[in-house]
Amino acid sequence: MNDIVREQMEFDVLIIGGGPAGLSAAIRLKQLAPSVEICLIEKASEIGAHIVSGAVLEPTALNELFPDWKQRGAPLDTPVNHERMFYLPDEQKYTAIPMIKSLMPQMNNDGNYIISLGNFCRWLATQAEELGVEIFPGFSGSELIIEDGQVVGVVTGDMGLEKDGGQGSNHEPGMELRAKYTLFAEGCRGSLSKKLMDQFKLRQGVDPQTYGLGIKELWEIPAHKHKPGYIQHSFGWPLDNHTYGGSWLYHFGDNLVSFGFVVGLDYSNPWLSPFEETQRSKLHPVIKYHLEGGRRISYSARALSEGGLQSIPKLSFPGGLLIGDAAGFLNMPKIKGTHTAMKSGMVAAEAIVEALTTQEIEPISYQFRMRQSWVWQELHQARNIRPAFAKFGAKIATLYTGFDSMVRGKVPWTFHHRLAxxxxxxxxxxxxxxxxxxxxxxxxxxxxxxxxxxxxxxxxxxxxxxxxxxxxxxxxxxxxxxxxxxxxxxxxxxxxxxxxxxxxxxxxxxxxxxxxxxxxxxxxxxxxxxxxxxxxxxxxxxxxx
The missing domain is CATH 3.30.70.20 (Alpha-Beta Plaits)
Structure with a gap:
């Protein structure tokens, strides 16, 4: 396939991935340097097509990106107005966790919104296009282009290949998209990001990344049960003490509920099935009440980067940067990553503008800028909570989490992830x-x-x-x-x-x-x-x- 003649397109900046990180980076770049030529590719058929509804957005980064987002019609229609957390000791019993705001301040959702993340990304894409960003949905990045030790772009996947890799009658070769700088915003465990980390040894000296599998269902429930703005989290049953995870319920939209369940992928029992654990968790009364009599209308699953601060790789390399969950900026105790992904994209844009001016091959100021940002401070405060569950088990770790959260992570130790x-x-x-x-x-x-x-x-x-x-x-x-x-x-x-x-x-x-x-x-x-x-x-x- 090396003899294929490929069309080439050149830009100042190429962005791989049309999620919150990539779109925020594109928008911020245009705000800072309107003449910069930007191309963003997204492997889904359209922006948002790979994102099922139901997420809680902390608007910190959005307020910085667009202070006038309400006037611009951002789809943030359901403010959080009530939240509860339950510990489930077995399939019937439950204990409400009191004083959530003081015991677990990172779970406090005052001022946050329950949104359709897919629709939010579509709105961000509209803002980006109005600023002049070129967005190509339906194009996946399949190969890195590395010349003289520097990333200079990607090759998009060929279309119309047959099962054996041969060229079918409708074959169209992928294009070479070249740029001075490439931002990788592929999300968790991106295929190109993984190659980058190996190629440039970006994970050297940091903890292994640890992951969770989040399984999400969108439900339409009877109107008399619907409580727009209500959030519920639970942990405990059906998982054992040594398996990290729990559920969420978000009421939003027109009688919609986002139900989801996360299982930490550091579990040891090979017989465990995260899908089956998700299904049986719905039989518990505190979850069953909300969904019973409703209709399930969508289903998705996605890996989540849970390692936090200890697992963040080196963020820059010759020719580009890692942003969003491709780098692992999810705040797992908050169960939120959209605001941190957006901010990382915005900070990356600032570093790229500087690098374009100085003509640096590697935009190294990004790492420093991120360390000075509120994202780093937030992840530093939360750094011990996820590894505590692996170290102590769920019951002791829950007590430790309360202590660590109250002191805002200001302890002299840092727990580590030892194994992948x-x-x-x-x-x-x-x-x-x-x-x-x-x-x-x-x-x-x-x-x-x-x-x-x-x-x-x-x-x-x-x-x-x-x-x-x-x-x-x-x-x-x-x-x-x-x-x-x-x-x-x-x-x-x-x-x-x-x-x-x-x-x-x-x-x-x-x-x-x-x-x-x-x-x-x-x-x-x-x-x-x-x-x-x-x-x-x-x-x-x-x-x-």
């Missing part, structure tokens, strides 16, 4: 197989019916974008030792162990992939490689939900 999530799995023989209840199709559902609600579109004959680096490893390691954990941690039924009574094999149903990237993270030997599929592929979450 894939290194935490233990042999299946050490655990009892978990027996999950069958779905009732009213509150709990199968993977198949869930994936259907994601409106997935993968061309059947395109190359498989989930690849085993070594085919022989699956049988000897994944099956023999861990009994095929990918069939349980994947929330979309992509992986299927077949012929298990004779000669076990792994079947990859890549057409089911909802782009959560959990397999790329949790595979025991890092043998599964998630690459971007053909541009425009994947889930499609419509606006207005």
């Amino acid at each position: 999530d894939n290194e935490k799995l233990e042999a299946a023989s050490l655990f009892e197989k978990v027996q999950y209840p069958k779905p009732d199709n009213e509150l709990t559902f199968s993977r198949e019916s869930s994936v259907f609600l994601s409106n997935i579109d993968h061309r059947d004959d395109q190359p498989v974008h989930l690849k085993l680096k070594n085919n022989s490893i699956w049988k000897t390691v994944n099956w023999n030792i861990f009994k095929s954990p990918e069939t349980r941690y994947c929330p979309a039924g992509v992986y299927e162990a077949i012929d298990t009574e004779t000669e076990p094999k792994l079947q990859i149903n890549s057409q089911n992939c909802i782009h959560c990237k959990t397999c790329d993270i949790k595979d025991p030997t890092q043998n599964i490689d998630w690459e971007t599929p053909e541009g425009g592929s994947g889930p499609n979450y419509p606006g207005g939900m």
Whole structure:
């Protein structure tokens, strides 16, 4: 494929990813330097198509980006007005956690909004285009262009390739998009960002990143149950003391509820299924009450970067920067990353404007600027909370969290993440197989019916974008030792162990992939490689939900 003649386009700045970080970077660049030529590409079919509704936005960064956002019609229509937190000791009991604002100030949502994040990104894209940013949805970055040790752009994925990689009748080669600087805003575990970190050793000297899998459902519930502006979080059952996670419920919009469940991917029991834990969590009375009698209308899943300050890599390299969740700026105790992603994009824009002026190859001031920002201060305050759960278990860590939060993280120690999530799995023989209840199709559902609600579109004959680096490893390691954990941690039924009574094999149903990237993270030997599929592929979450 090296002999393919590719069209070239050149810009001052190229941005990979149309989420809050990338769009905020583009907008801030245009605000600071209107003549800068900016191209932003997004692998989804349109901006927001890979983002299902329901998120809480802290408007700190938005206030800085657009002080007049209300006059501009930003879709922040549901202010938070009431919030509760519950500890669930078992499948029936619950304990309300009092004084949330003093015991856990990072969970305080006064002044925040429940939003459709997809619609918010669409609004940001409109603002960017009005400023002159060129936005190309449906284009995925498939290869880095590195010349003389410097990133000078990316190659977009070819369209119309056949399953074997050959050129089909509708083949269109990808373009070379070149720029003086490239910002990578791919989100959690971006395929190009991962290559960048290896190429430039950006993770050297920092803790391994640790992740969570967030599974989200959008529900339409009866009007008499709907309480716009209500937030609820819970932790405890159905997870055990050694598994990090919990649920959320956000009431917003027109009788809509965003329900979600996060499971930390540092769990050790290979029989655990985050999808099944999510489903049975809805049977608890404090969650069941809100959803019972409603209708599930959308489903998604996404990996989340939970490592915090200790796991942030070096942020700059010759020719570009990492921004947003590609760098890991999620504040896990807050369960929020939109405001920090936006701010990182804005700070990156300031560093790029400086670098364009001084003609620096590497925009190194970005790292310093981020360390001076409120994002760094916020993550420093929260740095011990997530690793405390891995260190002490949920019950003791909850007590520690209360103490650490009250003193705003001003303690003389820092806990660390010692192992990557894939290194935490233990042999299946050490655990009892978990027996999950069958779905009732009213509150709990199968993977198949869930994936259907994601409106997935993968061309059947395109190359498989989930690849085993070594085919022989699956049988000897994944099956023999861990009994095929990918069939349980994947929330979309992509992986299927077949012929298990004779000669076990792994079947990859890549057409089911909802782009959560959990397999790329949790595979025991890092043998599964998630690459971007053909541009425009994947889930499609419509606006207005």
